[in-house]
Amino acid sequence: MCALLWADNVSFRYAAGAPLVVDGVTVRLTDGALAGILGPNGSGKTTLLRLLSGTRRPTSGRVLLGERPLDQLSRREAARQIAVVPQETELAFEYRAIEIVLMGRHPHLGVFTVEGPDDIRIAQEALASTGTSHLAERMFHELSGGEKQRIVIAAALAQSADLLLLDEPTASLDLGYQLEISSLLLRLNQEQGVTMAISTHDLNLAASICRELILVRDGSVLAAGPTADVLTPENVMGLYDVEADVRINSETGHVTVVPVRLAAPKRIREGGRISRSSSGSGR
Amino acid sequence: MSIRRRIVTVVAAFAALAIAVMIWAPTVGSTPISLARAFDRSIPWDDNVDAQIFFVARLPRVLAGGLVGATLAAAGVVLQALLRNPLATPFTLGVSAGASLGAMLAVTMRLEMTVLGITSIPLASFAGSLVATAIVYALASSQRRGLSTNVLLLAGVTLNAFFSALILFVQYLADFAEALRAIRWMMGGLDVASYFPIIAALPFVLISFVAFAMMTRTLNLLSVGTEAAAARGVEIVMAQRLAFMSASLATGAAVSLGGPIGFIGIIVPHLVRLIVGSDHRIVLPASALFGAAFLVLCDLAARTLMSPIEIPVGVVTALIGGPFFLWLLVKRS
Numbered sequence: 073m074c075a076l077l078w079a080d081n082v083s084f085r086y087a088a089g090a091p092l093v094v095d096g097v098t099v100r101l102t103d104g105a106l107a108g109i110l111g112p113n114g115s116g117k118t119t120l121l122r123l124l125s126g127t128r129r130p131t132s133g134r135v136l137l138g139e140r141p142l143d144q145l146s147r148r149e150a151a152r153q154i155a156v157v158p159q160e161t162e163l164a165f166e167y168r169a170i171e172i173v174l175m176g177r178h179p180h181l182g183v184f185t186v187e188g189p190d191d192i193r194i195a196q197e198a199l200a201s202t203g204t205s206h207l208a209e210r211m212f213h214e215l216s217g218g219e220k221q222r223i224v225i226a227a228a229l230a231q232s233a234d235l236l237l238l239d240e241p242t243a244s245l246d247l248g249y250q251l252e253i254s255s256l257l258l259r260l261n262q263e264q265g266v267t268m269a270i271s272t273h274d275l276n277l278a279a280s281i282c283r284e285l286i287l288v289r290d291g292s293v294l295a296a297g298p299t300a301d302v303l304t305p306e307n308v309m310g311l312y313d314v315e316a317d318v319r320i321n322s323e324t325g326h327v328t329v330v331p332v333r334l335a336a337p338k339r340i341r342e343g344g345r346i347s348r349s350s351s352g353s354g355r
Numbered sequence: 356m357s358i359r360r361r362i363v364t365v366v367a368a369f370a371a372l373a374i375a376v377m378i379w380a381p382t383v384g385s386t387p388i389s390l391a392r393a394f395d396r397s398i399p400w401d402d403n404v405d406a407q408i409f410f411v412a413r414l415p416r417v418l419a420g421g422l423v424g425a426t427l428a429a430a431g432v433v434l435q436a437l438l439r440n441p442l443a444t445p446f447t448l449g450v451s452a453g454a455s456l457g458a459m460l461a462v463t464m465r466l467e468m469t470v471l472g473i474t475s476i477p478l479a480s481f482a483g484s485l486v487a488t489a490i491v492y493a494l495a496s497s498q499r500r501g502l503s504t505n506v507l508l509l510a511g512v513t514l515n516a517f518f519s520a521l522i523l524f525v526q527y528l529a530d531f532a533e534a535l536r537a538i539r540w541m542m543g544g545l546d547v548a549s550y551f552p553i554i555a556a557l558p559f560v561l562i563s564f565v566a567f568a569m570m571t572r573t574l575n576l577l578s579v580g581t582e583a584a585a586a587r588g589v590e591i592v593m594a595q596r597l598a599f600m601s602a603s604l605a606t607g608a609a610v611s612l613g614g615p616i617g618f619i620g621i622i623v624p625h626l627v628r629l630i631v632g633s634d635h636r637i638v639l640p641a642s643a644l645f646g647a648a649f650l651v652l653c654d655l656a657a658r659t660l661m662s663p664i665e666i667p668v669g670v671v672t673a674l675i676g677g678p679f680f681l682w683l684l685v686k687r688s
Contacts, residue, residue, distance in 0.1 A: 151588030
């Protein structure tokens with residue numbers, strides 16, 4: 073199948089002389105895909121998503137949107153096809169939830185155009201499909217973490233893009249909200265056909281909803297393919313330096329990953345004591 | 356109500372307020388005049404003292420207040436969104452310090468040039484504001500990837516301190532009369548002698564306001580987050596440059612006309628947001644109109660409260676604005 077979005081051997085560094093944050097990564101997103109970009113903190117997931125959305129240009133390699141190189145599109149053109157849910161939303165001023173969602177219409181509006189009935193209908197549909205219609209008139213900063221995340225996803229949906237890129241959509245949420253968001257994403261993919269790439273460090277979120285996974289460590293792809301093939305104890309070890317028990321639930325078919333113990337390679341042993349500093353970041 | 360209706364209705368209400376204040380203000384003063392008589396075209400101009408006082412003596416000053424107030428308030432809105440910081444003012448990035456240094460140098464070096472009827476102090480202060488803008492811009496865009504708002508803030512704050520030190524130094528070397536004249540300029544004053552200084556500042560303000568009008572929705576997106584704005588189709592680097600340059604140009608023109616009048620650029624946008632919310636398509640024009648009305652009223656107080664003594668208008672805006680602003684903050688929290 074033809075790739076909707078194709079990052080072909082892309083590399084990126086934030087400044088000349090700085091290390092490569094993304095190093096020769098290839099990602100192919102086909103129409104209707106639900107892909108997870110999985111890796112430890114600092115592995116380059118966020119940067120990879122920025123390359124995929126076109127808000128950063130790769131230092132080398134190229135990103136194709138359909139047939140066209142992404143960097144030949146204006147930001148406006150790109151935003152009509154690719155929507156992004158950022159990791160965090162910090163408002164400088166107070167807005168109502170509906171105002172945030174309507175901002176998703178920006179790439180479809182002219183400089184002096186005001187949102188018309190169609191834009192408002194699309195925003196309301198986005199609210200409805202994220203189950204947040206009742207929050208429309210509430211102030212965004214008064215909402216709970218899960219409600220905020222759903223509003224931000226609604227804003228991205230209001231962009232009417234074919235592709236949705238989500239950066240750690242459940243990272244700051246507790247268990248209940250994590251489930252709420254992951255089932256919402258699965259539903260949007262299955263019922264509305266939204267193609268998605270989700271970056272996450274959460275193995276079980278990735279395992280429960282993503283059909284394919286790209287494992288990223290230190291800016292490079294460790295493994296990629298269908299979820300069940302990629303999520304092996306060896307790969308989890310390679311990704312996180314953690315020994316893990318990977319099980320397939322016989323009823324649901326879901327893969328679950330249970331961390332067993334921290335692997336102890338030579339570099340984190342210091343005179344018999346285990347240093348915590350080098351284990352957490354996964355670098 | 357549709358979004359367009361809401362924008363038009365709210366902005367029209369603020370426009371009505373600004374126009375009403377600017378028509379009423381010239382009638383107040385040491386010699387009360389009648390509006391009806393001032394606008395009565397059947398009385399010959401030479402016999403119509405009311406019209407002469409209205410149009411020649413007082414209206415230029417009111418219009419100057421309106422232009423400066425509108426500009427400082429609007430520039431405040433733009434900079435607060437650009438820096439994603441509600442405490443930013445039009446003077447945060449060093450524009451007014453540059454302008455003050457320019458004015459100070461014009462006074463102490465006894466520059467007596469005029470260009471197209473504009474005297475040396477406004478010319479020098481406008482030049483100073485442009486120099487400050489150029490320095491901050493060069494510092495903040497030295498990194499390849501567009502403007503860093505953090506560097507912009509730090510550069511602005513540092514430049515403010517540096518220019519203030521230079522101003523004190525020049526002032527220390529100046530003689531008493533010169534120093535006093537420069538200090539009075541820095542307190543702000545709208546006592547223009549004719550329409551000419553207003554017409555001279557107008558093109559710069561108008562160009563900036565066209566830029567402001569084009570970026571109102573972009574300012575909303577920047578308020579929500581720079582990355583998010585980029586993903587929604589905003590060309591971030593271009594938007595930031597346009598916002599910074601237009602706000603600085605407008606502020607420079609306003610300061611050269613009325614001096615560095617404080618508080619307008621922060622108190623007016625905050626008050627307006629309390630009333631209308633944060634949508635910049637409303638906040639920006641409403642702040643400009645409310646800023647015009649607010650500064651004209653402050654200037655009215657400045658010239659009438661202790662008549663015949665005039666209080667510097669910058670002192671009035673701070674004396675009225677400061678406590679009022681604190682009261683609002685306490686009341687809201």
